[in-house]
Amino acid sequence: xxxxxxxxxxxxxxxxxxxxxxxxxxxxxxxxxxxxxxxxxxxxxxxxxxxxxxxxxxxxxxxxxxxxxxxxxxxxxxxxxxxxxxxxxxxxxxxxxxxxxxxxxxxxxxxxxxxxxxxxxxxxxxxxxxxxxxxxxxxxxxxxxxxxxxxxxxxxxxxxxxxxxxxxxxxxxxxxxxxxxxxxxxxxxxxxxxxxxxxxxxxxxxxxxxxxxxxxxxxxxxxxxxxxxxxxxxxxxxxxxxxxxxxxxxxxxxxxxxxxxxxxxxxxxxxxxxxxxxxxxxxxxxxxxxxxxxxxxxxx
Ligand code: G4P
Numbered sequence: 001x002x003x004x005x006x007x008x009x010x011x012x013x014x015x016x017x018x019x020x021x022x023x024x025x026x027x028x029x030x031x032x033x034x035x036x037x038x039x040x041x042x043x044x045x046x047x048x049x050x051x052x053x054x055x056x057x058x059x060x061x062x063x064x065x066x067x068x069x070x071x072x073x074x075x076x077x078x079x080x081x082x083x084x085x086x087x088x089x090x091x092x093x094x095x096x097x098x099x100x101x102x103x104x105x106x107x108x109x110x111x112x113x114x115x116x117x118x119x120x121x122x123x124x125x126x127x128x129x130x131x132x133x134x135x136x137x138x139x140x141x142x143x144x145x146x147x148x149x150x151x152x153x154x155x156x157x158x159x160x161x162x163x164x165x166x167x168x169x170x171x172x173x174x175x176x177x178x179x180x181x182x183x184x185x186x187x188x189x190x191x192x193x194x195x196x197x198x199x200x201x202x203x204x205x206x207x208x209x210x211x212x213x214x215x216x217x218x219x220x221x222x223x224x225x226x227x228x229x230x231x232x233x234x235x236x237x238x239x240x241x242x243x244x245x246x247x248x249x250x251x252x253x254x255x256x257x258x259x260x261x262x263x264x265x266x267x268x269x270x271x272x273x274x275x276x277x278x279x280x281x282x283x284x285x286x287x288x289x290x291x292x293x294x295x296x297x298x299x300x
Pocket of ligand 1: 060086088
């Protein structure tokens, strides 16, 4: 496979995640709104069975709003309350607190009926690297406390952050690993930064992004780089050094970007590496616009 997930710490992360889930009433799963399916872990349904569930479509500020609305409906239809959010700007942080209480209302009412005094909710945040877990914990706790980064250093003893008087949050996130089911998933995770750039051929990734944009978001490349997008349908032949299936139109677009931005190598010739970095950076920071990489599958 072209995009490889790094397997380090997976078993440890899984064990810690399972330990943490036992301590909480609600599992708040954060996914990247630009690729909610690729940025989920398929095991979470099993691991969080019997717990309250919420999905946050985070980084919604970078995703196509119409597609995000469809994803919300998709998860809600599965019975999982869903919130689209921008943790960086603290959009919908309060809504999450309310939603978490609501998810637990039924359980607390049951416990109260048995004479137990409870209106307390314990929750944890979980997700694959880079989806915004630490940013969420920091936003909810009102301080810059959660460690950012991708180390699965979780929960020995369970440290809790009080979010208001009845809501407690585990202070370290549960790190999940992506499902990595197929090339598209790998590509989406590489594009959204959940996979380290060092393990990726970034020129190929940028070409994949250009090919996707030409098809799914026509006009975006012209608007940003002033290049001509006219389609030729041509793809690389098997006898070319390029990966079979690579769009020649994408390569031409990349060359045009190099020319327009003066990305030229020292001895002359186009500098694809610089162009690739520029395109990926523009996509990841939202400068290409609000773009979603995948749509929800049709339900039967
Ligand atoms: P993690 O714990 O799940 O690994 O993710 P973390 O919170 O560390 O966030 C990863 C990156 O995503 C950070 O950017 C963070 O600021 C950004 N981020 C989190 N939520 C959102 C959001 O809703 N919208 C947008 N646009 N970005 C978000 P960074 O560049 O790695 O760090 P920093 O420069 O912001 O500190």
